Amino acid sequence: MRFRDEGRTVLVPAGRSILEAATAQGLALAHSCTVGGCGTCRLRLVSGQVAMDEPNCLSAEERALGLVLVCVGRPLGPVELARP
Numbered sequence: 001m002r003f004r005d006e007g008r009t010v011l012v013p014a015g016r017s018i019l020e021a022a023t024a025q026g027l028a029l030a031h032s033c034t035v036g037g038c039g040t041c042r043l044r045l046v047s048g049q050v051a052m053d054e055p056n057c058l059s060a061e062e063r064a065l066g067l068v069l070v071c072v073g074r075p076l077g078p079v080e081l082a083r084p
Contacts, residue, residue, distance in 0.1 A: 001075050003027065004046055004082040018050070018070035018081070029070060036072035043070055048079030 001018060002009045012021040019041055022029050032040040036056030045066045052058075053072035067084060 001048075001078070002080040004080055012075050016074070018068075018073045018075065022070065031071050034071045036069050039069065041069050041071045042067045042084055043081040044068075044084045046080040046082050049076040050074065050079055051076055 001012050001021070003022070006027060008027055010018075010022050010025050010027060012018055016024075019029055019031055019034065029043075030040050032038045034041075036053055039057045042058070042062070045068045050068045050073040052069055052074075056069050056072055058067060058069060065084075068081070070081070
């Protein structure tokens with residue numbers, strides 16, 4: 001997984017969320033609730049696919065804009081993320 005704004009690449013182990021992997025590797029991402037309820041951790045998916053636990057707080061419009069919640073998101077392959 002690549003974070004465009006920080007220019008960093010992070011490996012996400014199976015079963016871990018993007019947020020868990022990023023913080024474990026020293027990348028500080030905004031977050032609050034860690035269960036998909038507040039939206040603080042929203043990032044824009046530039047490329048790839050992310051599966052998110054349901055339910056979560058993203059609206060259909062936010063999803064259409066490519067936003068994902070990294071606290072409940074897991075990459076399904078290589079992904080690139082950026083700040084919204």
